[in-house]
Amino acid sequence: MKKERINAFLRALEKQGAEAAVLAKPSNVRWLSGFTGEGLLVVVAGAASVVTDFRYVEAAQREAPGCAVRSISGGVTHEAIAAELLKAAGVKTAAFEDDVLTVRQMQRLEQAAEGIHFAPAKTRPEALRAVKDQEEIDAIERACAITCAAFERILAVIRPGVTERAVAFALENEMRALGAEGTAFPTIVAAGANGSLPHAVPGDTAIASGMLVTMDFGARVDGYCADLTRTVAVGQPDALQRRVYDAVLEAHLRAMDAIAPGACGRDVDAIARAYFKTCGWETEFGHSLGHGVGLDIHEEPRLSMRSTDVLEAGNVVTDEPGIYLPGQCGCRIEDSVLVTRDGCRSLTPAAKELIIL
Ligand code: ZN
Numbered sequence: 001m002k003k004e005r006i007n008a009f010l011r012a013l014e015k016q017g018a019e020a021a022v023l024a025k026p027s028n029v030r031w032l033s034g035f036t037g038e039g040l041l042v043v044v045a046g047a048a049s050v051v052t053d054f055r056y057v058e059a060a061q062r063e064a065p066g067c068a069v070r071s072i073s074g075g076v077t078h079e080a081i082a083a084e085l086l087k088a089a090g091v092k093t094a095a096f097e098d099d100v101l102t103v104r105q106m107q108r109l110e111q112a113a114e115g116i117h118f119a120p121a122k123t124r125p126e127a128l129r130a131v132k133d134q135e136e137i138d139a140i141e142r143a144c145a146i147t148c149a150a151f152e153r154i155l156a157v158i159r160p161g162v163t164e165r166a167v168a169f170a171l172e173n174e175m176r177a178l179g180a181e182g183t184a185f186p187t188i189v190a191a192g193a194n195g196s197l198p199h200a201v202p203g204d205t206a207i208a209s210g211m212l213v214t215m216d217f218g219a220r221v222d223g224y225c226a227d228l229t230r231t232v233a234v235g236q237p238d239a240l241q242r243r244v245y246d247a248v249l250e251a252h253l254r255a256m257d258a259i260a261p262g263a264c265g266r267d268v269d270a271i272a273r274a275y276f277k278t279c280g281w282e283t284e285f286g287h288s289l290g291h292g293v294g295l296d297i298h299e300e301p302r303l304s305m306r307s308t309d310v311l312e313a314g315n316v317v318t319d320e321p322g323i324y325l326p327g328q329c330g331c332r333i334e335d336s337v338l339v340t341r342d343g344c345r346s347l348t349p350a351a352k353e354l355i356i357l
C-alpha cells in the first residue's frame with residue numbers, strides 16, 4: 001500500500017464530502033496499492049483493500065503489502081465485497097471513476113450498497129499522478145534509455161526492401177533484449193506516404209529509397225512508459241521532405257524551450273502551432289502537441305489547444321509536433337520530457353538532426 005498516496009487521495013475526496021472510493025482503472029489501482037492484477041481497490045479510512053479473484057490473490061499479497069486482500073468466491077461479486085467493506089466502515093458517500101466503471105458495475109454496487117451515495121470523483125488519482133516522485137522518474141528514465149538504445153540499433157536494420165512490419169518487430173525485439181518488460185503501446189512505423197497517418201499501423205509496405213520513415217515507440221519498465229518518435233530519411237530527401245523535417249524540428253525545439261513549471265498546456269501547444277503557421281502549414285498539424293507519460297501512455301497533464309493544465313516540476317510530458325501531407329509524406333519528432341524546477345530535461349536524447357540512411 002502506498003500510504004502517502006492513499007492519504008493524499010483521501011484528503012482530496014474529503015473536499016467533495018466523500019470518505020471512500022471504489023477504483024477500477026488498473027493504473028490508478030497500481031499507483032495507490034502496487035497491485036497489478038485484475039480487480040477493484042476500495043480505499044477507506046486510510047486503508048485499502050484489493051478485491052480480486054483466486055488467480056491474483058498471491059500476487060496481490062506480494063505486490064500490495066499493507067492492503068487487505070479479498071477474493072470473490074461462490075458467486076459473490078467484486079461489487080458486493082466492495083459494498084460490504086464500505087458498509088462496515090460506515091461510509092455515507094463513496095467516490096468512483098465515472099470514466100471507467102461500467103454501467104453494470106455501478107448497478108451492482110448500488111444494489112449491494114443500499115443507503116450509500118455514489119458520486120463521481122472530482123479529484124481523480126490521475127491528477128495526483130501527474131507529478132512523479134523520484135522512484136517513478138527513475139523507472140521512466142530507464143524505459144527511455146532502453147527506447148533510445150533500441151533506436152540506435154534499428155538504424156542498421158532500415159534499408160530499401162525492409163517492410164514497416166519488420167522494422168516494428170525488430171524495434172520491439174531490441175527493447176525486450178535491452179530489458180523492457182514490454183512495449184508501452186503498439187509500435188508505429190510509417191514509411192513514405194503512410195507517414196501522413198499519425199497512428200499508422202505497420203504493414204507490408206516496403207521501405208524504398210526516397211522515403212521518410214517515422215517510428216513512434218516506447219519501452220515499459222516497472223509499469224512505466226517511454227514515448228519516442230524519430231523520422232529518418234532513406235536515400236537523399238527531396239526539398240519538400242527536407243522542409244517538412246526542418247519545420248517539425250524547429251517547432252519541437254521551440255516548444256521544448258517553453259516547457260517549464262508555470263507554463264500552461266495550451267500556451268506551449270500554441271508555440272509549435274504558430275511556428276507551423278509561419279511555414280504555411282496551419283492545418284497539417286492536426287493533433288495536440290503532447291501528453292503526460294507515466295503508468296499510462298497518455299495521461300495528465302496535456303499540451304493541447306484547449307488544455308488549462310499548468311506544468312509543475314515532476315511532470316513528464318511529450319513534445320511531439322508533426323506535419324502530415326496526405327499522399328506525400330509525414331514527419332513527427334517526439335521526446336519524453338521531465339519538467340524540472342528551472343525548466344525541463346529531455347529523457348530521450350536520441351539524435352534529432354536528420355539521419356540519412
Ligand atoms: Zn509517441
Ligand code: ZN
Pocket residue numbers: 227291318320334
Ligand atoms: Zn506521444
